[in-house]
Amino acid sequence: MLSRPPLDRESFEARLRAIGAARYHDRHPFHALLHGGQASADQVRAWVINRWYYQSRIPMKDAAFMSRVTDPALRRAWRSRIEDHDGGLDEGGGLRRWLRLAEAVGLDPGYVASGAGVMPATRFAVDAYVRFVRDMPLLDAVASSLTEMFAPKIHAERIEGLLQHYDFADETALSYFRTRLAEAPRDVAFGLRHVLDHADTAEKQDAAADALTFKTDVLWAQLDALWSGYVEPGRIPPGAWQPGEGLR
Amino acid sequence: MLSRPPLDRESFEARLRAIGAARYHDRHPFHALLHGGQASADQVRAWVINRWYYQSRIPMKDAAFMSRVTDPALRRAWRSRIEDHDGGLDEGGGLRRWLRLAEAVGLDPGYVASGAGVMPATRFAVDAYVRFVRDMPLLDAVASSLTEMFAPKIHAERIEGLLQHYDFADETALSYFRTRLAEAPRDVAFGLRHVLDHADTAEKQDAAADALTFKTDVLWAQLDALWSGYVEPGRIPPGAWQPGEGLR
Structure with missing residues (x-):
């Protein structure tokens, strides 16, 4: 069998971007509900509680990546992602900023940080x-991070929509998103260049595209779970957060 | 069966320190050879090449640890270990300092950094x-890092012995050890407190002691391999560094 040639750099980047256009979770109705101001306080809280779990695992994911990287230069370039999320010993970092949002929507940040009430479907995803x-080829691991390419748009929409529609929303509550607007483009530039540089065969390009598709699935599944539990049919699974719990 | 009570804090710390006294690699004859100035230039080079592999895996080890830590505070406290070894994007870090030592002993730092010539036994250990x-309980993982308790003495002996006996040895060449003299005590204080705080049953104390014993084995095995390959009988295994290779 003749091996296919890889796409050229521009076409491959376009292929990756098309995955976001078709599948990123800004297309999910929960996103529209939220930034359009139609989500109830409890639906916002359910989102904050479940999304915490995703946030809390990002530094572990990035550490798992670094634990497999033998090239010190790549580790050095990646380390800022952990710093961005975990922050310093006493302040800063996306996790602390997310807990400020939790507080703003009326939740006890300690409850949210405990991970109690997270839906099992969120954990699985x-x-x-x-x-x-942790397990896949490093190139695929980097490619899976490229949903960040599509994040600035969703963060900007969230800031605008939440500020417009919700009393809790102010710059402190939304500082997570504001900060990510600055951090994500740097990570994307590095990650995208790495993937474009290293996916030098059609097979590697396919694997990178599959990895990015997988990651959009991870994000989409979280919003599907929220919709199922807290919108329609609104059947909260056993053990998941019940409105009224974990309030500050 | 009645469960044993755990040792009190002081006795447990004494048990851990006794492991170092009995088994740390400062008791290995290769250490005496080196800091006593009896090692040949090629024996020093073999040590620098093989020890590089250990150094190069430390940040990966620490990232593997962080990838399993769900407590952000513990991750934040641990992160400096990666920073200490990898350094910044452009400068600093134990790995770069080790390559300065490599250069000082006449080796091409690029050769050393490539990992070529590392003995298989070094890699296995x-x-x-x-x-x-990556795989063991977190408490055991922390305990395994506590060989750092015994490191300042060996670093100080190395600095003194190498400066005294070898022409290549100056502050630039030995900056790795000088820097570790400052870094290690901070890591030890944190790690030891963590282990003493969390090993609250006799079983956990046993596991922590076993982990520290295991780690002394990891260090000892590296010096045994060096001895075998480059001292006595001096049978360099297939693929390992041959004197004359990788010189600058």
């Missing part, structure tokens, strides 16, 4: 992502 | 350590 990055 | 930290 997020844990699958961490395992993917 | 070091890889076993990384796997241990």
Whole structure:
């Protein structure tokens, strides 16, 4: 069998971007509900609680990646992702900023940080992502991070929509998103260049595209779970957060 | 069966320190050879080449640890270990300092950094350590890092012995050890406190002591391999560094 040639750099990047256009979770109705101001306070809280679990696993995912990287230069370039999320010993970092959002929507940040009330479907999706990055080829692991390419748009929409529609929303509550607007493009530039540089065969390009598709699945599944539990039919699974719990 | 009570804090710490006194690699004859100035230039080079492999895996080991830590505070406290070894994007870090030592002893730092010429026995021992930290209970993983308790003495002896006996030895060449003299005590204080705090049953104390014993084995096995290959009988295994290779 003749081996296919790889796409050229521009076409391959377009292929990756098309995955976001078709499948990123800004197309999910929960996103529209939220930034359009139609989500109830409890639906916002359910989102904050479940999304915490995703946030909390990102530094572990990035550490799992670094634990497999033998090139010190690549580890050095990747390390800022952990710093961005975990922050310093006493302050800063996306996790602390997410807990400020939790507080703003009326939740006890300690409750949210405990991970209590997270839906099992959220855990399954997020844990699958961490395992993917731990187990799959490094190129695929990097490619799976490229949903960040599509994140600035969703963060900007969230800031605008939440500020417009919700009393809780102010710059402190939304500082997570504001900060990510600055951080994500740097990570994307590095990750995208790495993938474009290293996916030098059609097979590697397919694997990278599959990895990015997988990651959009991870994000989409989280919003599907939220919709199922807290919108329609609104059947909260056993053990998941019940409105009224974990309030501050 | 009645469960044994755990040792009190002081006795347990004494038990851990006794492991170092009995088994740390400062008791290995290769250490005496080196800091006593009896090692040949090629024996020093073999040590620098093989020890590089250990150094190069430390940040991966620490990332593997962090990838399993769900407590952000513990990750934040641990992260400096990676920073200490990898350094910044452009400068600093134990790995770069080790390559300065490599250069000082006449080796091409690029050759050393490539990992070429590392003895298989070195790889097996070091890889076993990384796997241990990735797979074992977190308490055991922390305990395995506590060989750092015994490191300041060996670093100080190395600095003194190398400066005294070898022309190549100056502060630049030995900056790795000088820096570790400052870094290690901070890591030890944190790690030891963590182990003393969390090993609250006799079983956990046994496991922590076993983990520290395991780690002394990892270090000892590396010096045994060096001795076998480059001292006595001096039978260099297939593929390992041959004197004359990788010089600058």
